[in-house]
Amino acid sequence: MNQQISPSTLGHFLTTPFGALLPATPSPLATAQIAQQLRAALMNLHPLTGPDFSALHSGPVAMPIELNDVRECAPNVVVLPAPPWSAAEPRLWVRPEVGERLRRAAHALPSNLKIGFWEGFRPLVTQQALWNIGLVLLPILQPGLRRDELEWVLESCVARPNATAEHSTGYALDIAVLDESHQVLDPRDARGQLAHRIFSRALTRAGLINYAAEWWHWSYPPAPDTYAAPISA
Numbered sequence: 001m002n003q004q005i006s007p008s009t010l011g012h013f014l015t016t017p018f019g020a021l022l023p024a025t026p027s028p029l030a031t032a033q034i035a036q037q038l039r040a041a042l043m044n045l046h047p048l049t050g051p052d053f054s055a056l057h058s059g060p061v062a063m064p065i066e067l068n069d070v071r072e073c074a075p076n077v078v079v080l081p082a083p084p085w086s087a088a089e090p091r092l093w094v095r096p097e098v099g100e101r102l103r104r105a106a107h108a109l110p111s112n113l114k115i116g117f118w119e120g121f122r123p124l125v126t127q128q129a130l131w132n133i134g135l136v137l138l139p140i141l142q143p144g145l146r147r148d149e150l151e152w153v154l155e156s157c158v159a160r161p162n163a164t165a166e167h168s169t170g171y172a173l174d175i176a177v178l179d180e181s182h183q184v185l186d187p188r189d190a191r192g193q194l195a196h197r198i199f200s201r202a203l204t205r206a207g208l209i210n211y212a213a214e215w216w217h218w219s220y221p222p223a224p225d226t227y228a229a230p231i232s233a
Contacts, residue, residue, distance in 0.1 A: 031213040035157040037141050038134060039214070045084045045133075066096060067121055067170050073099030076106040078182055080116045083174075085126055085133075093121035095170040098208075098220045102173065105206040113195055116184060118174040118216070122167035127159065134158045156213065172219040173208070187215050 070077060070092050082088055094102070098120070106115045122130075134154045139145055145153060159165035166172035176184045177192070177199035187196035200210060203218055211217040 031156045034138075034142060034153060035213045038137060038157050039216070041137050041141060042085065042130070042133070043083055065170055067093035068096050068099050070094050070099055070102065070117055070120060074103040074106060074115075074117075077102060077115045077117045077175075078178055080118050080176070080184075083118055085130055086119050086122070087126065090121050090123060091119040092117075093170060094173065095220065098171060098173065101203075101206040101208050101220055102175075105202040105208065108202040108205065109198065112180045113198060114178040114180075114182065115199070116176040116178040116182065118176070119167065120173050121170045122165070122172075124161050124163070124165065124168050127165050127168055128161035131158050131161050166219050171221070172217065174216045175218055176216055 071079060073094070073096065079092065082091055102115065102117075109115070131154070134157065135150065138150060138154055142153070159167070161168075163169075167174075177187075177195050179185055179195070185192035185195045187193055196215065203210070208218045208220055211219070
């Protein structure tokens with residue numbers, strides 16, 4: 001991103017909770033554009049211009065839910081480099097039923113396409129950090145936002161850090177379609193569009209659901225009583 005944000009500015013927002021504002025609903029197109037812009041900024045965070053996430057991963061992570069390593073339950077999936085905010089091991093954990101559906105989808109793809117895996121399980125302490133950093137980044141990326149719009153716009157892109165956040169239940173995945181050299185194919189360009197349609201069809205047939213505003217975010221809908229309890233590192 002073009003704007004430079006000091007580590008102290010972002011670091012201040014890593015663990016401070018924020019209250020809710022009045023909800024509203026952005027348009028689907030605006031939501032998708034903002035979500036892609038925000039993810040690009042988050043994926044490009046650097047220790048010199050962004051927060052140090054290492055403190056979030058310094059302790060053990062509780063597992064009040066059953067989770068499997070995606071490398072074991074879906075060995076035909078390619079593990080991509082960890083996002084800047086994501087702990088190395090917990091990000092590879094998924095619910096068993098999610099791993100099985102991911103395995104099926106990967107098996108259904110033609111040999112020249114693969115599923116790339118960024119992140120599954122996300123501890124709530126990390127979800128809180130992403131939410132707080134989003135509150136800092138959004139006014140920079142979208143300077144026209146009013147303060148009373150900020151939280152409901154952010155909530156359309158980043159789940160609130162509570163026990164029903166999909167990544168913190170183990171039911172959500174951030175994934176991509178890869179070519180034969182394991183390069184991510186962007187569905188927004190001509191080369192990636194066909195591959196992404198094939199990818200999406202395989203995932204949908206396997207029982208996974210895409211969040212339309214985020215092409216990378218897929219989930220398996222859980223039963224209402226299977227959410228994780230609050231988790232801390």
